[in-house]
Amino acid sequence: MEGFKETAVVGKQPSYALVAQSLINDISSGFYAVNSLLPTEFDLCKQFGVSRHTVREAIRKLKEMGLVTRQQGVGTIVKSSKAITRYTQSMGSVQDLLQYAQETKLRAVKKEIIEATDSMCTLLKCKAGEKWLVVEGNRYIGEEKLPLAFTTVYIPIRYSGVKDLIGPSGEPIYLLIEKSYGEHITEVQQDISAVSITGKMANSLSVTPGSPGLCLIRRYLGVNDKVLEVAVNVHPAERFVYSMSFRREWETEG
Amino acid sequence: MEGFKETAVVGKQPSYALVAQSLINDISSGFYAVNSLLPTEFDLCKQFGVSRHTVREAIRKLKEMGLVTRQQGVGTIVKSSKAITRYTQSMGSVQDLLQYAQETKLRAVKKEIIEATDSMCTLLKCKAGEKWLVVEGNRYIGEEKLPLAFTTVYIPIRYSGVKDLIGPSGEPIYLLIEKSYGEHITEVQQDISAVSITGKMANSLSVTPGSPGLCLIRRYLGVNDKVLEVAVNVHPAERFVYSMSFRREWETEG
DNA sequence: AAGTGGTCTAGACCACAGG
């Protein structure tokens, strides 16, 4: 029953872990090349002298590490040569992602339909001339007098029905779109950059023209990467810090 | 063998999925309260008329969704009442996290030992008077003449042995610390804010004093949240954008 | 000592992909 042995194992490990470690070694050494097939479960059972369950448990580990994928009727395909340490940031909701306290509210000062100009195409991932609903306003936190940000929201014309829902309820716009049109967000892309706050925006935010601001651009995407909303938020430097934290997913695995 | 039936199931589902769904319902309805114990595996086997393996597979799913945790000798503890839609950002390496191309190099212009002042305590999460190795310099990408960022790195005095390794190899400092001292990074915290680039820094980056900059502060933490390194990077606004993307982890699960 | 989850075996049938 014990077809293989580890010499001087560091403590006792379950055999599925030993099988996994052995396979990880063989993959990282290149013995099992990327894009090639791992031996079948049956072969691995024989090779390591363990039951199929144990082999499957080992391979499950490899799968969780992103080293292999599996396909019924095909086999186990090696996808990556090394057990990369992954760092992940995970958040429970879009709200967490925004990092706005629950009470922040957007006070819209302008709502209008525009046609995308050339300069907007990159931002909105669309062709020039497409129609969008644009909402501009300030975002306040609680009862603060100074706004947290100047916000410009771009909404594809097919969702423009949410126009009159924006404001009163204080509900986030992406939620309005999800509810009203039965869409749901599958991905959020965010670009963070520094900008100089000038003109109308400086006035609206009550800062000296030319002061630095943190600009967060968020694209909310639905299924098939359909754009549901694009939001541009400009925060005066001293009023907002974006914090994030990444954790390692796995232990070093020997 | 078929202790329970689903009326008009949407397509055929494996029974572990049905068991999982049933448990998810009971948890979200509050039948199994948060912080209470789920029935034992044996009880669930009887209740659903399936084998232990099937029950374990179902509970594994709940565990992956963060609904429960398990403890040998104790049981399965309900941790969350609802299958939250989580948004995650995952990256393969710290390098990805930094978003610096592989070729960026830090050209150090100053290395010195300092004592933490009061104003540094927050940044470094330490007490005033602690000794740190501080490395200042510019970060260049490829053969560009203009630096990508002005970097200040704070290293706890106990890792100051890396001092003379910084520079020549071009290796990231966190890697040097990991290698030289057998530490490994378990978490990276990052704060992003906008700043005004002035004085020495403006000069070093060749920008007009007062121009906006993107300031990224990274704290590299080891086991027990021990600080391994703190890096402050200031990027001229037009030379750097931090991009990130979050994906939903699970489907709505009916 | 009793009961929990963690590991493991030996067997089985199924759905799917490929020749």
Add this chain to the structure above:
DNA sequence: CTGTGGTCTAGACCACTTC
């Protein structure tokens, strides 16, 4: 058709927690 991984059973022993 053959062989793959996906699911499932019945049973076993172990390590751990609690009483």
